[in-house]
Amino acid sequence: MLNRVAALGKVTLDAIAGAGAALFMLMRALFGKPQLRKSWPLLMQQMYSVGVLSLLIIVVSGLFIGMVLGLQGYTILVDFGAEQSLGPMVALSLLRELGPVVTALLFAGRAGSALTAEIGLMKATEQLSSLEMMGVDPLRRVISPRFWAGFYSMPILALVFSAVGIYGGYLVGVRWLGVDDGAFWSVMQSNVEWGQDILNGVIKSLVFAFVVTWIALHKGYQCTPTSVGISRATTSTVVTASLAVLGLDFVLTALMFG
């Protein structure tokens, strides 16, 4: 019995220690003396590998999700003679929910796992320690540019996802199924608001970017430096980040649209 209680205590202490370590890592990586000339090329390099290389999967999945929304929405709305509401349905579900959330999930799988594995391997091969030996702070040199790259890339990716998805809905709804072209766009325009829908979607994706990148970097930085440890950390990144995104999405939706 006492062992059980002790085990519970250990789990709690580990969780608190982990959260504290993650917070300290983030603080030390982000709040240092900014060195724009040194960090700019590093940021560009990471924006490329985190953002630009994720573009393809975002565009393709955005297009298909938009097309599926158009198809499913049409078959239901046409029963009520309300197929002109297809435009706002596709646009609102993409801008408010699917754009930020699916982008964050794909980002966690595509870029988050890569970040964890990369940093984990750096740790395992003692590159991080070597940097410290040379008097270079690995948090500022390695973690910080990756964090900012993820933070800036995700909103851009989410916007691209929504835009491509709406185009996909347009292709299926208007070009294939014959919803009226003018009605599709004008009903959409009268229902979508800048502040309420587009801005809130961007805020959501900024929050998700923060959380997903932070989790990925922390898992990599704190992993056990063995092959098993790296594989566990990578899996844990995808699982934790996905759960965090889905949970936070509910909270944010309740705050924004509740």
Next chain:
Amino acid sequence: MESRNTQLAVGLFVIIGILALLFLGLKAANTNVLTNGETYKLFAKFDNIGGLKERSPVKVGGVVVGRVSKISLVGDYYEPLVEMTISKEYNEFSDTTSVSILTSGLLGEQYIGLNPGFIDDTVEMLEDGDYIYDTKSALVLEDLIGQFLFGQGND
């Protein structure tokens, strides 16, 4: 020159993002002047506002000219007061203008309909902060059915 190619790719990436935002903003969202253009406020008291909400449209002959910006209860008798924010583009309403709460379609959302009044030398134009006194409340279906049944009983 790998870093130059990287910078080029990132630059393109950012441009694609801005294009997506422009597409969403200009093609998908309403580019109505009301969200950023100059506006003025008008007030109207109703007996019953039905299902009117903040941000409901204010229309003249079906054309959106503004939005409901605030709904509150005022006075000793708690009368609903509706604050309407209307685009400066349409600032020539006379004080004989009437407002009514209408429903778009049978089951649609409720909106405010403005009926511009006549204009001659004796009437004044509505300005920022003015009240419109000629108001017609929302039709509440339950009240209508109640009145109908009551009327039937008297015959």
